[in-house]
Amino acid sequence: MRFLTSGESHGPALMGILEGLPAGLPISLDYLNAHLRRRQKGHGRGRRMQIETDEVQITAGVRHGHTLGSPIGLLMPNRDWKNWEETMAAGPIEGPVKRVVTVPRPGHADLVGGIKYGHEDLRNVLERASARETAMRVALGTVARRLLEEVGIVIASRVVSIGAISDPTPMDLPVANLNQRVDDSPVRCLGSEAEAEMVAAIDAAKEVGDTLGGIVEIYADGLPIGLGTYSQWDRKLEAAIGEAFLSMNAFKGIELGLGFESARVPGSLAHDELSPGPDPIHSPRRVNYLSNRGGGIVAGMSTGQPLVLRAAMKPIATLMQPLKSVHSLSGEAVEAHIERSDTCAVPAAAVIGESLLALVLAEFVLEKFGGDSLAELLPRVALWRELNPF
């Protein structure tokens, strides 16, 4: 399984191609668009999220509601394209280029990207470096999620902190029930007290032209034992998760299970002890874990427990109270460019994180079980679960 995306933020369309999925997987536009809408929510989003409802088109790989086994093509036209047609035209234009950007925003790709690719107009950089691209990754990840559902894996997420406000509420719901609890929270937060404080913190940040980041927690449940391997460095499940999450715009850290905390406690409190399972004689390897400090992953493999990870998102780099910058043509000290933007996008980042995880897990499921059609794949997974229950 692999995928590529293309598309500038204000270009005509985002495109995505995902290949390697089995044939026969039921999937609908409504399902894709529903998850895209989840990405557009959250207190603190800017105007674009309100005026535009992202909708994806399926251009390939699906027929009459089921995948064909061929590459899945997704197209997401830019609803605002009519206002950008000249600015972002692929062909030559007459007259001067509009909306040229010459002041890089600290924390954004602008300065370095302009140097790297030799662009004077930093719009040539920021259009692709924009988190707009993640809309397509959510769409592709939603296709992967559909596959995971069929094999019994669910994915969900919540926000555990925004700026200085943390939500101490423990996650004691089944993973399958989490999203319906937090999807309607303006900050995707389990605790109602923290929710109110987070909303207030966002409003306060907006008031002064500042922005906020936060920490998201992503879960997956129902993983079969033994996805991934310790055999080679880049085939470890953690490695793929690390790659996926640090490929996400504005993410600066990721941890699994206890994560950084596991570096602080002694070994006796860091690992997941075992006790005999329900039928020790006939299924001696079906054990009980006495904890899930590892976050459902050990040595490159899924343990069968819920997968738990946290990722840290830095605040959005476009501030309405602009940061100090330098004009890239004159070299003079100026205030950073302001491009339409959000105050806080952490709730959206959680949904994006779900999609990133879905893409990783689908790849590892297909690696272990193979199969060209759902009819071939599902019995293999079922048999594996039966022989190696959890």
Added chain:
Amino acid sequence: MRFLTSGESHGPALMGILEGLPAGLPISLDYLNAHLRRRQKGHGRGRRMQIETDEVQITAGVRHGHTLGSPIGLLMPNRDWKNWEETMAAGPIEGPVKRVVTVPRPGHADLVGGIKYGHEDLRNVLERASARETAMRVALGTVARRLLEEVGIVIASRVVSIGAISDPTPMDLPVANLNQRVDDSPVRCLGSEAEAEMVAAIDAAKEVGDTLGGIVEIYADGLPIGLGTYSQWDRKLEAAIGEAFLSMNAFKGIELGLGFESARVPGSLAHDELSPGPDPIHSPRRVNYLSNRGGGIVAGMSTGQPLVLRAAMKPIATLMQPLKSVHSLSGEAVEAHIERSDTCAVPAAAVIGESLLALVLAEFVLEKFGGDSLAELLPRVALWRELNPF
């Protein structure tokens, strides 16, 4: 550039193949072995580190002190092989298998790996899942480091915490000077007070049969601007770093620059503001960064500032005061298997981290600059630095 390793912990040898390096790179066995010895140091290591000095052999790709452009082959025979010849023989043996492992260690690959691959003898799992493999990654990473030195990039590391003990000493040395300061510290630590406390903490843990993890900080300096790209998710420099570090045995988290802390501060304190550089008129894009909160990376690219990352290592999973486990054949509750092991390997992990980073950076340098020989590569890098100084 790509590489693979093979080898079981007590098998005849580790092997590694690294390919894609240019011809003409000077490299010596002494250089490789010196870095391998750095990996074997640190207070809290077990007996194996003391009796065995790892030494690597170059079997391919280097002639008369210079790389050939062909794949580099490294071989690291197991010095203890004579004691394991029968236990780990590739061929059939007579009589019963010795040193069979049937009790999985919590926090290790044993249980899940045995289920995944269908192994009754968990030695079939733990031999490859062992961190012994990282000796070869250090050897390969040292070859990469040699290339980086030629293009002006240096890498260093220190330990910032072991268990509950943190070293508050700020890193105010040039990166190029760090290793000579900490290489002789028993815990690879800058602060002498923290050093003493860490040593004591390791001794205390050993006393009770427990183990300790910790946090390492890795630096690289001298990166040209613009390694990596925002263009596609898996070509981002962060993504490759995330993959490499979470592929490392026992690492449970990684963060870049401010990392998780950047999720807690507002945007006005999270990004790196700019001021005009030394010659704003002729080199308007040569600016000064007023901070390095991003850790030298933005939007998938190197900024030219020092790269800074931290990774969290959980405590070693083999405890002399064993954890609760289950016998994998009888299903009975038993104490976990004890295999020769260390109390704390965090200082070694820092050195390994240097090698992981070296492998990633060498790949990105070669991607941007190409070149089949050092004579072709070096002027390209020099010209880029001249046109885009930092």
Added chain:
Amino acid sequence: MRFLTSGESHGPALMGILEGLPAGLPISLDYLNAHLRRRQKGHGRGRRMQIETDEVQITAGVRHGHTLGSPIGLLMPNRDWKNWEETMAAGPIEGPVKRVVTVPRPGHADLVGGIKYGHEDLRNVLERASARETAMRVALGTVARRLLEEVGIVIASRVVSIGAISDPTPMDLPVANLNQRVDDSPVRCLGSEAEAEMVAAIDAAKEVGDTLGGIVEIYADGLPIGLGTYSQWDRKLEAAIGEAFLSMNAFKGIELGLGFESARVPGSLAHDELSPGPDPIHSPRRVNYLSNRGGGIVAGMSTGQPLVLRAAMKPIATLMQPLKSVHSLSGEAVEAHIERSDTCAVPAAAVIGESLLALVLAEFVLEKFGGDSLAELLPRVALWRELNPF
């Protein structure tokens, strides 16, 4: 550099994403569409080629006539989509599915693809297995060709046989002049006598409901010395060419230079001897080749001579006088399904072959020279050519 395509033959659109090209490459829609039209020509094409002029849209990666360095997105809507909207709908439809295919065509993907993916309606197979996909590969390859032109590499092709008719005309034109000579030939053939015979052979085949294949010859000139390497099996230039050409629908063989003939002659007639070049003292390695039997490739690398390869295309598998087949639901002997098709597509295959070669060569140029912008790439190539002239 890498690329993916998606799209069914009668689906809403083909899509393609190509990434890794440097920024600053001039490219226009007219250029892309001109090469797409070259693919649609040739005596013996069916109705679809006449009613539809393929036109591609650039959805990403190009702005105001130049590449941005971001992924290039190409979209090619199906002009006949309105007639297929229901048959090929991604969503569920009411009423029975139309144009169901249940009789596999010998020589086509139908039977095996249906079994592999579990499809009863073989349309689910043939839509993607159709050579329609090559329209997108031509579009992507034309982007690659644009890059090659900038670095001084030209690609051209001709047909050397159709069915039993061979064109004995030697290729004695400069590669750069070939296409303007054969683009207007109805069979892309240099010799006028053979041209007439080929046209007649196609007409005769059509008359009896049969089809014809043929052999195409593809050339590239201006390659710098030393693209590709002998260092590892899959980094050889030949290996990449072999992969690309045998990935082409209906191609059953490929040979380089003398090809199969080189297996028949002795070593003294199989290799390319050398004589001193124009300035033996100062440029001893600038030699003259006394022949080009190797086809411009030796040991995985370009020699600097013109690259020459031939590929064999089998006749189109859809015959109007259908072959014997078996109904895939009843198991009864029936005549194969007839889908709108051509009698001969060899001239188009030559143009497609140009694009396949362009994609391979662009990848190897970028591997050797790296570079994020044309401004960085071009001087590197120029310097290499100056130091290693040919």
Added chain:
Amino acid sequence: MRFLTSGESHGPALMGILEGLPAGLPISLDYLNAHLRRRQKGHGRGRRMQIETDEVQITAGVRHGHTLGSPIGLLMPNRDWKNWEETMAAGPIEGPVKRVVTVPRPGHADLVGGIKYGHEDLRNVLERASARETAMRVALGTVARRLLEEVGIVIASRVVSIGAISDPTPMDLPVANLNQRVDDSPVRCLGSEAEAEMVAAIDAAKEVGDTLGGIVEIYADGLPIGLGTYSQWDRKLEAAIGEAFLSMNAFKGIELGLGFESARVPGSLAHDELSPGPDPIHSPRRVNYLSNRGGGIVAGMSTGQPLVLRAAMKPIATLMQPLKSVHSLSGEAVEAHIERSDTCAVPAAAVIGESLLALVLAEFVLEKFGGDSLAELLPRVALWRELNPF
């Protein structure tokens, strides 16, 4: 599944790492070495093949006769190393370098490789470009072959021509019986008349210091239906075969089934017609093929019929009656360098071709069926064969 090799022809050792094979596969050194010996046979080989019997060591991934699921490491020390220790030392040497090569051999990597990597001593090139590397690919391919045997796939080969001598004998044996028939032929040839002529042709070529190439035919039988796919260009079975075979030293062409001949016949004679199978009502898709012109592959997939391919090997480039060359330091016309070599290696090339094919097929089997152990893999293949018999 993937693999890398390293090693110079006269260096200390060849190494190979192969990963992705399931655990539990029985494999022995004897089996590996037996196939290595098959590669060393054939009339026309030089002295090296006689004095040295290649023997491989397993350094990783196999224990007590079965694979572990971890990477398989193979090591093949150079038996002649003591005579090359100084010439090929990895470290610096005292005194002048011996056996320097300064005259490139036409048809070999020498000239271009020296330019590409900046080597004055062309030994730095020819050592890796030598076909010695294929000994390791045969060893790795033999591991793959072992897996294929378990799933019911056998591979065999024969020589169909050497120089101008062709063997017209049709291949009417079961594939499983072929090798025992031709392994003892001095030219790996089915027909006894052609055999004698080929031997004579080799002797005659040797007499005059010339060399001979030839054409080999490789077969695989027992492939399940539907390995590979038409879905994306580089996932086609043909594409992988094309890549593998054109990565082979001295191979200049490859064709599948009728190959180039299929370009000459009309469609009515190029494809494989179908007739009802033994039980048309209950297994309508189990059909009979009336021919195997496609060579067991259609549209990127295995058809279930025997796979048949032919590859053309050019004559060895080192002639005892040397070709015209140019001294790479002085630029003067001289005779090409003579390095110990064979007159004809076509029979060996057939055995190597078996290994190349084994590596490709094993990869595609694992892609379709997945599985971490033989116990997981075999029932999946068996079930697929039962549902989709052939």
